[in-house]
Amino acid sequence: MEIIARRIATEFPKTNQAVGVNIVSLVNALAGQVRIGLLIFLGVVTIVLLIACTNVANLMLARYAARQKEMALRTALGAGRLRLMQQLLAESTLVALAGGAIGLLLASWGTQVLVALLAKNFQIPRIENTHADGWVLGFTLALSLATGIIFGVVPALAAASPDLNQSLREASRTAIAGPGGWRLRNTLVVAETALALVLLAGAGLLLKGLLVMRTTAPGFGTENVLTVDFSLPRRLATLPGTPSMNTAIVMTDRVRFFDALLDRARSVPGVRSAALVADLPLGGGQDSLGFQILGRQPPPPR
Known part of the structure; x- marks a missing residue:
C-alpha cells in the first residue's frame, strides 16, 4: 500500500504529495x-x-x-x-x-x-x-x-x-x-x-x-439550537444508480422532500431558521471539503 501511495503521489504531486496510507483492522x-x-x-x-x-x-x-x-x-x-x-x-x-x-x-x-x-x-x-x-x-x-x-x-x-x-x-x-x-x-x-x-x-x-x-467554547453558538436526526423514506433512500431507479427522478424527489421539510420546520412557532446538513460540527463526520476566503488568494498546493 505504501508503494501504491508513493506512485499516486508521483503521478499527482499537487494533491497527494503529503498523503500516505494507514491500514487498520x-x-x-x-x-x-x-x-x-x-x-x-x-x-x-x-x-x-x-x-x-x-x-x-x-x-x-x-x-x-x-x-x-x-x-x-x-x-x-x-x-x-x-x-x-x-x-x-x-x-x-x-x-x-x-x-x-x-x-x-x-x-x-x-x-x-x-x-x-x-x-x-x-x-x-x-x-x-x-x-x-x-x-x-x-x-x-x-x-x-x-x-x-x-x-x-x-x-x-x-x-x-x-x-x-x-x-x-x-x-x-x-x-x-x-x-x-x-x-x-x-x-x-x-x-x-x-x-x-x-x-x-x-x-x-x-x-x-x-x-x-x-x-470549553466550541467556536460556534449552541444556545437555542435544536438538532434532529431523521432517515429518508424508503422510496428516497435507494441509492442512485440501481437498475430499478432513475437517478434524476430520485434526486428530484429528494430535493422536493427537503424543501417541504424545511418549509414545515420554519412554519413551527418560535423557529427563526431551519437548515439541513449531512454532518454536524464535532460530530465525527469524515467528509473533507475545501473552502476559499473572499478577498484572499488561495495558498499554494503542498
Missing part, C-alpha cells in the same frame, strides 16, 4: 473508539470486583473468628488442617457462586435496558446483538470459582490453624483476633481503602474532564 475501524471506553469500563468493574472481594474476605475472617473454638475443638478431636481448609474453602466458593448467579441474572436483565439506551443515543456497531450467552455464563462461573478460592484461602488458612490452648480456654468470639489475625484484617482494610481511593480518583478525573468539555 476492520474491528478497529468499526469499534476502535468504542473499545477504549469499554476498556476503561472494564478497569472500573475490575476495581469494584476487587473491593467487593476484599470486603467479603474481611467478613469471612470475622465469621471464622466466631467459629475459632469450633475449629480448635475439631482439631483436638483429630480433624486435619487440610480437611478444615477444604470445608472453609467450599463455604467461600458457595458464597462466590451464589453471588455470581445473582450477578448473572441481574446482568441479563440490565443488558437489555443498557442496549436499548445505547442503541438510541450512540452509534455502536452491532450493539443490538449484545446479550448474555454461553461464553458469559462460562466466564462468570470461572470468575466466581477463582474469586471464591483466591479470596477464601487466606481466611481459611488463618481459621484452620487455631491456637488450641487459647481457643479452648476462651469462649470469646474474637479468639482469632490475635496479632496475626489483626494484622491480616488490617491488611485487607488497607487494600480495600487503596482500591476505593483509586476508583474515586478516576471518577474525579472523569468528572473534571466532563466539566472542561462542557465549559
